[in-house]
Amino acid sequence: MPDIDTDVCYERRGEMIDYVVRKYGADRVAQIITFGTMAARAAIRDVGRALSLPYGDVDKVAKLVPAELHVTIEKALNDAPELKELYDQKEEVKKLIDTAAALEGMPRHASTHAAGIVITPEPLTNYVPLYKASDGPVTTQFAMGTVEELGLLKMDLLGLRTLTVISDAVRLIAESTGENLDIDKIPLDDPPTYELLCRGETAGVFQLESSGMRSILRDLKPELFEDIVALVALYRPGPLGSGMVEDFTKNKHGIKKTKYLHPKLEPILRDTYGVILYQEQVMRISSELAGFSLGEADLLRRAMGKKKPEIIASLRSQFVEGAKNNGVDVEIAGQIFDLMEYFAGYGFNKSHSAAYAMVSYQTAYLKANYAQQYMAALLTSVKDNADKVSAYIEECRRLGIEVLPPDVNESRESFSVAGNKIRFGLAAVKNVGLGAVESIIRAREQDGPFNDYADFCRRLDTKVVNRRVLESLIKCGAFDSLGYRRAQLMASVDSGLGLAQQSQRERENGQLSLLDFLGDSREAVSITLPEVGEFPVSELLAMEKETLGLYISGHPLSQYRDALNTLCTATAAELAEMPDDSEVVLGGLITGVKKTSTRKGDPMAILTLEDLTGTVEVVFYPRPYNQYRLVIKPDEVVVVKGKSRENGDDTKVIGDEISTLESYLEGELHLKIESAASPLLDQVQLILSSYQGSSPVFLHFASEKKVIKAGEDFWVDLTGPVIARLEDLLGRAMVKVKRKTTVSPRAAVVKTVNGTAGDYGSLTGQPRQKGQVGRQTKKSGSFFSILEL
Structure with missing residues (x-):
């Protein structure tokens, strides 16, 4: 039986499984077992425990095994000289490693397959033995391969995080704009989406966010949905190493003329610019040129894809003979078969590629047209990964979207949209559990926003909002919008908790305090905060890093x-x-x-x-x-x-x-300009004066064939965007930086535009023409340091 793969929203995968169980019966649906095997390091540690060897000694041996994916003990002995030395010299280490090598790869524990479920026409026990862990679902005792060999129907229901991101983004769009976007009906020719793709600005876009993929996007410049389908199929080790990507790109842009070995190939390969990219193309060529049945075409596709030479050889003569009967020259037919065989090893299933390309396009469309909502959904999906959150917040900054710290009056559980900004979710704050978050949001929804710190403390549930929660909320800036300094609130944690506990007792005892008779008691309750100065910026940032896992209001860098x-x-x-x-x-x-x-x-x-x-x-x-x-x-x-x-x-x-x-940044900035009368000089002067610093600036005038040093008022700070600004104005080739780490400014020799060298004095850096002697004067505030001869 063929298996059926379906990607579903990560958060709703359980609902899908429950549906299948209800539809076919609990006695006919089970998840599939998978076995964790003993990897090299784990095998050494397990054997060490069994042999009662000292933990420190065993750990030392295990750590000598390289921490690489799929490394074996045999490979480790070949690649790690220190491990081999211990193995040869110490008998107990040799016994440890030999025993571990014998056990390596054997099953160690059972767990549930991430995606697979099996469905049987009769009760499962008629087909497979079952297994039930104390805290897990019912699974088969047979692993996936055995289930397939039995001919049972296997389905992969894989939770795909991106589908959850799309769903959350659509919800945020509805909440923030009132627009009910149907993601399945978006236009597939949206100009902003293709502009974003062509620029390679695809951080956070499904399948397209790697640096290599962004580079290909900038070269390929997709214009049609078909280009995205092809790109998903192309970005794999085989096509990347075979030159297919370069051929595809050059043919698309007309740099290289697309050639077809036979006119009948053109309608089949037109969409991929003459490149055999998809497995379906191999099948179609076999069918239309050589008269293969669909079954025979599929047999050829599989044989080519799995490189089975005996099957390929037997089908070659059939292909050439069939093509000959269809009016194709025998020699050309052989060349076409060879071409198919070469590309089929890299061929990709187009239906798979198209499905993933649609998800890629949808995420690119959301980012191009609803950036705030999409980035908020994306950040929510990775909220437990501080590095990913940092990377996507940096992308938000690049897009001009400000990410605000958590706020007790505005934050939801996860990241949310606040106007044209994104608000951090309360659940992302360390030490603030889901119970505390729900309590804060519930209090806010029932009685309105918190007026001040005292009002928050009076209304909080002390069973879930304790000292650690309160301190974490203060440190991350969740009370900043109420107008307090974080140092004031940290000094008032005890006062806040005291008020909270008093209010909690009164609520539990059903008592009404005097304040309840005064109308809105929130106005009457207050806590006197001490007049203390705010923490230094470095300490505020450290608090944010401690509670959020990253810097949010700023960054030392x-x-x-x-x-x-x-x-x-x-x-x-x-x-x-x-x-x-x-x-x-x-x-x-x-x-x-x-x-x-x-x-x-x-x-x-x-x-x-x-x-x-x-x-x-x-x-x-x-x-x-x-x-x-x-x-x-x-x-x-x-x-x-x-x-x-x-x-x-x-x-x-x-x-x-x-x-x-x-x-590294200390050095000299060298600018090449046509002449001292250039109209660009005023703009250069303006840019230099905007980024003042300690790095000297030298101007190379082509027509005058001379180099002049700018006055100190126009020296620049190379850490700022001055280089990018000047490159935009003059062109990248006209802007050069000589770094202190590679060239000492005092000993620098700079070539003038006519190829002769000007000697730079070790103290002043002024150019001195051969055979001339003069004195130097500095005119403060002038654009150039003038050399008087």
Whole structure:
């Protein structure tokens, strides 16, 4: 039986299963078991416990196994010299590893398959044995493969988070605008959507948010829904490595003329610009050119896809003979078959690609047309992943959408839309459980917004809103809109709790206080807050990080945003999408340093580097650590060069170089301008004066064939957006920065436009023409430092 795959809203998957159970009967529907197997490290630890070996010794051996996906003990012995050394030298370690290797891969525990359910025409017990864990559903004792071999109907009901995001976004659109959007009836030719795709601004867009996919989008520039279908099929290791993507893009844009081996191929391959991309195309070519039945065409597709040479060889002669009977030249028919065989190995199921492309388009449409609502729904979907939340909040900032901190009077449980902004949800605050959130929202809905801090304390339920909850709400800024300083409220936690407990006792005893006879008691209750100054900004940000897992009202790196965007080739959020061993440049704040040593005793360090999108681990082995150890310290803003390395489910960086951002950005700015009379000079002067700093500026005038140094009032801060502004005005090729880390400004030799070199004096930096002697004067406030000869 073929299995049936259905992706459903993640939060409603249980409803789907309940429906199937009701429809076919509880005795005929079960979920499918899956077995967790013993991986290399787990096998070593389990055997160590069974042999009663000291935990520390076993843990040391287990940690020598590389933390890579699907690594085996055999591979670890080949790749990890220290593990092999222990194995050869210590008998107890050899016994431990040999025993673990024998058990590796064996089932360790049973759990429930993430998607699969089985449906039988008669009671399940007539077909499969069943299993019931104490706290789990009824499952089969047979795993998925065996269930399929028995010929039973298997369905995959997979909870897809993106469908939940779309559903939440549509709900938020209705709540915030009153518009009832039918996501299944949106236009498939929406210009803003295709403009967003062509710009590659697809962070948060289903299937299209990886850095590699964004690069292809910018090259491909999709114009039709069919282009998106093709893109989903193309972005896989096979097509990427085979050159199919480049052929597809060049043919689409007419850079390369699309050629067809036979006119009958054109209607089949026109939508994919001559590239055999889909499995259905292989079947259609076989049917229309060679007269294959649909069954024979499917047999050929499967044989080509699974590279079964004996079946392919037997069908080749049938294809060539059938094509010949349809008027196709024998040689051309052979070439077409060879082409099919080459591409079929990379072929993708078009119906699958089209379904995913529709979800991709829907999410892109929502982001392009309802950015606030879509990003709020997206943030809700990842609220338990601080790095993802950080990355998407940074994307909101790029889109010009402000993300506000939690607020006791406005926040819902999850992220919500507040005008043209997004409001943080209360459930995302650490130490504030769902019960406390529901209590706060219920009190607000019953009696209106909280007037002040005292009113909040009087109305809260102390069974769920305790000291930890109150302190967390204060630290994250949830009371800021009421006009208080967080330092005042932190000093008044005891007073607030005292009032809350008193009010709770009165409610439970059914008593009416004197205040209840005075009308609106909320106006009468008050707490005197101490007159204390606010916490320093750094402390406020630290409180937000503590309670929200990220910075929300600001970030220690905010002032360096433009510089980091210019210098870095990847962010922490993008690392996981990059191929292993990619060369990367990262920038961020060192939030932790763990100094350790190799087994030989050589010092090394493991850093936690945080940028605007998340955190990443950076490892500095002894050689680079010794070279850069003075830079490696907490709270330093740095630029790191290194290589990405897969580390289980995470990606770390092996650091080669590190320097402070400040020293990296110190240098000289060189601008190439046609002449001193250029009309652009006024705009250049305006931009330079807007970003004053300590980095010298040199102007290269092409027609005059000279280089002139700008006055100090026009020196710039290279950490700001000055470079981007000048590149927009003059062009990227006309703007160059010479960094202090690679070229010393005092010893710099700059070529003038005619190819001769001007000697820059070690103190003043003024150009001196060969054979001329003169004195230099500085005119403060003038655009140029004038050289008087």
